[in-house]
Amino acid sequence: QKEVEQNSGPLSVPEGAIASLNCTYSDRGSQSFFWYRQYSGKSPELIMSIYSNGDQEDGRFTAQLNKASQYVSLLIRDSQPSDSATYLCAVPGGSGGGADGLTFGKGTHLIIQP
Amino acid sequence: SAVISQKPSRDICQRGTSLTIQCQVDSQVTMMFWYRQQPGQSLTLIATANQGSEATYESGFVIDKFPISRPNLTFSTLTVSNMSPEDSSIYLCSVDLGDHEQYFGPGTRLTVT
Numbered sequence: 001q002k003e004v005e006q007n008s009g010p011l012s013v014p015e016g017a018i019a020s021l022n023c024t025y026s027d028r029g030s031q032s033f034f035w036y037r038q039y040s041g042k043s044p045e046l047i048m049s050i051y052s053n054g055d056q057e058d059g060r061f062t063a064q065l066n067k068a069s070q071y072v073s074l075l076i077r078d079s080q081p082s083d084s085a086t087y088l089c090a091v092p093g094g095s096g097g098g099a100d101g102l103t104f105g106k107g108t109h110l111i112i113q114p
Numbered sequence: 115s116a117v118i119s120q121k122p123s124r125d126i127c128q129r130g131t132s133l134t135i136q137c138q139v140d141s142q143v144t145m146m147f148w149y150r151q152q153p154g155q156s157l158t159l160i161a162t163a164n165q166g167s168e169a170t171y172e173s174g175f176v177i178d179k180f181p182i183s184r185p186n187l188t189f190s191t192l193t194v195s196n197m198s199p200e201d202s203s204i205y206l207c208s209v210d211l212g213d214h215e216q217y218f219g220p221g222t223r224l225t226v227t
Contacts, residue, residue, distance in 0.1 A: 032214050043206055043218040092214040094159045094172045101147050101159040
């Protein structure tokens, strides 16, 4: 069964600092990885995709992938109060092993303190 | 990305009844999905809905409880049948625009009393 693990938090980070969010996954065959941001009462929004080992940067966001360790992280530089949200890590495929859809972690609740 | 809408945005239903949720996307897409997000929880995939074929359900979800239609490449429906309070959740549709990147509709908040 496919699993994605995240620390649920809350993770509290002062404004302007770097927020570091972590995710591990069970399926060594996973080839792509996604970070979604979900504000309270809203649907998830795709913010980062990463497909190969190393770093993928987009503005203040950097996704890091280490397939050998089955580990994905998301760094948010210069954290802003508007970054306060739940961040969900996801891998392709259903939790039962199907190829389609996404399996999500439980999400990390991030709080940026002004 | 894509513009995805869902109807209704929320509903309160009595146990034993059924509710059909609609999902409309502004472009043709092959793969659509339905997810459930129970209160305080993450998203769980219910089924994959591809046009022209039967929906594929994840473990723990069955067609009799969650029948799905996919009549064309821009539209899908999910019915929650014979509802109980345990079905109170947010139901979300999503579309895959390639490379497994999925974009979500705004969700339908269902409360069963």
